[in-house]
Amino acid sequence: MNSAGEYELPPLPYAYDALEPAIDAETMRLHHDIHFNGYKNGLNKALAQLKQFRSAGDYPEISYWENELAFNGAGYNLHTVFFANMAPEGTTKPSSTLSKTLDTHFGGLDAFKGQFSAAAAKVQGSGWAILGYQPFGGKLVVLQAEKHQNLTQWGVIPILALDVWEHAYYLKYQNRRGDYIKNWWNVVNWDNVAQRTEAAMTA
Ligand SMILES: [Fe+2]
Structure with a gap:
């Protein structure tokens, strides 16, 4: 979260090719930099739009924007967990x-x-x-x-x-x-x- 209260893209905690051969570098680059970033942008856009509605006291297309909030918010949260759940060669076994x-x-x-x-x-x-x-x-x-x-x-x-x-x-x-x-x-x-x-x- 930045100083404006907007969500930010968590940096990938390892190199794009660090999970090969299980996951290839190009997939990691597209997945993290394009798809994950897209959910982050969508979440921030939905929050900004809903804030505008509250200021105006008028809520056109409210269902569309609530759906955008749910879809992109859930996508952002799950991708945050997903990328942190992995590491090069993983760890051998659970504690x-x-x-x-x-x-x-x-x-x-x-x-x-x-x-x-x-x-x-x-x-x-x-x-x-x-x-x-x-x-x-x-x-x-x-x-x-x-x-x-x-x-x-x-x-x-x-x-x-x-x-x-x-x-x-x-x-x-x-x-x-x-x-x-x-x-x-x-x-x-x-x-x-x-x-x-x-x-x-x-x-
Ligand atoms: Fe994904």
């Missing part, structure tokens, strides 16, 4: 604390990865698989999202997000989404996942 948490909520790491991968593979059209924490029930959940904002539970804090929009993998994998999902696990930054899990569960 013991995170492993115990995954045991409690999913019956183990492999069971969690199985559900998450299946959810990612079967998202209809453009969307996400998301590990999130539901504070109302005190549970970790795996959700699918269509586009960025559909099929959520209110209140869930995203912890680990896998983008399965075609812009995330099509240059390298074309229609082979399953291969992209399988290779993506190799670049998951489990330390980042552990930090986000602890922050969400102790908030």
Whole structure:
């Protein structure tokens, strides 16, 4: 957030080619610099437009702009998590604390990865698989999202997000989404996942 209260594009925390061969440099450049930046711009535009409406006390096309706020806001939030969730060669495995948490909520790491991968593979059209924490029930959940904002539970804090929009993998994998999902696990930054899990569960 800058001094004007506008969202900013978080810098990529590694080089464009750092996640190869799982994700190629050109996909990373387009995904981060063009797509992610576009959601940031769309979010700021929606917020500015709604501010103008409030000043004028008049709300033409309010549904359109609320939809823009939801779509771009959810897109911005999920991409912020997604790029931070990855690192060159990932980290080898979850910490013991995170492993115990995954045991409690999913019956183990492999069971969690199985559900998450299946959810990612079967998202209809453009969307996400998301590990999130539901504070109302005190549970970790795996959700699918269509586009960025559909099929959520209110209140869930995203912890680990896998983008399965075609812009995330099509240059390298074309229609082979399953291969992209399988290779993506190799670049998951489990330390980042552990930090986000602890922050969400102790908030
Ligand atoms: Fe994306």
